[in-house]
Amino acid sequence: MSNREHISFLEPIKNPPTYSMDKEKRKLQLTLDVQYEKNNIFSFYKIHNTPTWTRVFSSxxxxxxxxTLTGPTIEIRxxxxxxxxxxxxxxxxxxxNAPATINFPHEFNTYNLHTHGLHVSPESPADNVCMKIxxxxxxxxxxxxxxDHPPGLYWYHPHKHGSVAIQVGSxxxxxxxxRNEFDDELEAMGVKEHILVFQNIAVNEHGKVEDQHQVAKFPDSEYCITVNGQYCPIIHATVGELLNLRLLNATTRTSIDIDCPWFxxxxxxxxxxxxxxDYRLQDGVSLGPANRASxxxxxxxxATPGAHFYVYNNAIEFQQMPHYKYHNNSPLFVIAIAQGEEIGTAIYAPSKPPARCVPPPFPSSFKVDLLKPITDDEITNTRRLTLQANTLDDPDKYFRGLNVSIDHTPFEGCEVVNHYVELDAVEEWTLVNESEFPHPIHIHVNPYYxxxxxxxxxxxxxxxxxxxCDTFQVPPHGHVKFRTRFKDFTxxxxxxxxxxYHEDGGMMQHVRVVKDASEIPK
Ligand SMILES: [Cu+2]
Incomplete structure (x- = not known):
């Protein structure tokens, strides 16, 4: 039954359908249509269901x-x-639609595709986010x-300036x-993998996402975060089992902070x-907007059969910042320990025996050149960038008075380059947050340390x-220092x-990587 007719609540989790690249051919071709789809959104707060009509990736x-909500998973090598x-x-x-400036929301039916975190060319026909479809x-x-692309969990979403919040919020x-040989090893061991795509669909009372302000002001706690389009799905596991989880925060602005189950x-x-x-043994995991964890x-x-653990979102609700530190506290999913018996609405019947083992040795195939620690003597340049957010500025100049900027200048358009960098430079950047909100800053193409x-x-x-990482939240009135290699792509x-909605509002700059210093304007 599809999401269109059915609200999946406390049902076994389903991975999104997957396009998988052939290991030998190393080529994959697929089609993504962008269209309106009917779904359902459930509110715990109001205890009611709203039929929705929003833009989605369909295949x-x-x-x-x-x-009919989350796009298909794409597996490559x-x-x-x-x-x-x-x-x-x-x-x-x-x-x-003629926006007052480019930093007002506009052109909600025009998009492009960004492969978030992938180390690929930023130019057409690859990851060029200045193009418009x-x-x-x-x-x-x-x-x-x-x-030598690092193996791991990335994601795709639209990135056309002016419609990003509306479209991802839809x-x-x-x-x-x-994927790499470690995934093949896990599959051979019978380790079950669950992909969890967290989304907050910011609908109004008519089930639509057509107003960017609604995405910005949407109360996190009012609607449940969906997981692959499901509500609070159940992950069944058995005593001693090893589970492989891939968590993706695909929300527009909600932080996700979860604890490890006690068992x-x-x-x-x-x-x-x-x-x-190496393995990082943690008692929980934090994912700011756009972050992923494997x-x-x-x-x-x-663990006792029958034990279960509701995984709640313990993140501070952004809406309540900076003056309140209200925890989100919405249930995201459940981990239930079973031994083949009936649990809730679901019957747990694994097709093959679950992998009852410890994590295999940390794979040597994870050591890629791009991710070697960056030492002091490699640094060729340093930069300092500042982040501003004023929520009470002139509403004629800034959408709803939200004036967000980097280095005191809101985004100036696709033609303007703010930072020129030579290919193979290794730089140390300091991001200074001059505002009272955390800002998760993402840089395309090259990961940062x-x-x-x-x-x-x-x-x-x-x-x-x-x-x-490729996205990190800079604390309010704090700073983050990172190092990055500008490798492979100009x-x-x-x-x-x-x-x-900060990105659409202009909290964005451009980097241009050039092959030769002579290409840098004086
Ligand atoms: Cu921001």
Missing amino acids: SITQEAGF SNSHLTIQTNNRLPQEEPP KPGESFTYEYDIPK GMAGALIV AQMYIYGFDGNPTD LFLKISEA VIEVVGEDPMHHTLKLPFW GKYPLHCHLL
């Missing part, structure tokens, strides 16, 4: 499986080629995935996994796609420094806040 396999044709089946822009148009993306997102141990092996240096949950041999965080961390389970790409 033949999601349609067939009745997965390093040293490969990915082709994605996308067809814009949204209606014409109506009425013709208008209603009725199609485009074919071509991505060359490098030989449901336009999906998981993208770079399990949590081993993080990847953050934002990038493998960690982890094992080892269910204790002493966080070495210093100063300020009050709004999360409980941030990994111990240093670590690699071209222009953005860095921006991943509170997506």
Whole structure:
């Protein structure tokens, strides 16, 4: 039964349908249509259901499986080629929408595709987020995935400035996994993998997402965060089982902070796609907007069949900041220990015996050149960027008076380059947050290595420094220092806040990587 007719509540979790690359051919081709879909959204707060009509990524396999909210999962390999044709089946822009400035919301039916975190070219036909696919148009993306691409969990979402918050808040997102031989090993061992795509569909009372202000002001606690379009799904496990979880925060602005169940141990092996240096044994995991984690949950041999653990979101609700520290506290999913008996509405009947083992030795295939720790003597340049957010500015100049900027200048358009960098430079950047809100700053194309965080961390389970990521929340009135290698790709790409209405509002700059210093304007 599809999401269209059915609210999946406390039912066994289902992975989104998957396009999987052939290991030998190392080529994958697929089609993503963007269209309106009917779904249902459930409110715990109001205890009622609202039929929705929102923009989603759709494909033949999601349609067939009745997965009408979250996009299909795309599985690729390093040293490969990915082709994605996308067809814009949204209606014409109506009425013709002339925003006061480029940083007002506009063109909600126009999009492009961003492969978040992938180390690929930022130029067409690859990850160029300045392009526009208008209603009725199609485009074919071509991505060359490098030989030493880090394995892990990435994702895709639209990135057309002015419509990102509306479109991601409508449901336009999906998981993208770079697999390697470790995944093959886990599969052979029978380790079950669950992909959890967290989304907050910011509908109004009519079930629509057509107002960016609604995405910004949407109360987190009013509606449940969906997981693959399901509500509070159940993950069944058995005593002693090893589970492989892939968590993706695809919300527009909600932090997710979860505790490890008392009957399990949590081993993080990847953050934002990038493998960690070793297993990080944690008592929970924190995911700011756009963050991902890949982890094992080892269910204790002493766990009791029938035990279950509601995984709540313990993150501070952004809406309540900075003056209140109200915890979100909505249930995200349940982990239930079973031994083949009936639990709740579901019957747990594994098709093959679950993997009852400890995590295998940390794989040597996770050591890729791109993610070698960056030492002091490698640094070729330093930069300091400042972040501002004033919520009470002139509403004629700034949408709803929200003036967000980097270095005191809101986004100036696709033609403007703020930072020129030479290819193969290795830089140390300091992001200084001059506002009272945390800002999750994402940089395209190259991952970064966080070495210093100063300020009050709004999360409980941030990994111990240093670590690699592609998005990190800079604490209010604090700073973050990171190092990054500008490897393999020239071209222009953005860095921006991943509170997506801040991105649309202009908290974004451009980097251009050039082959030769002579290309840098004096
Ligand atoms: Cu921000």
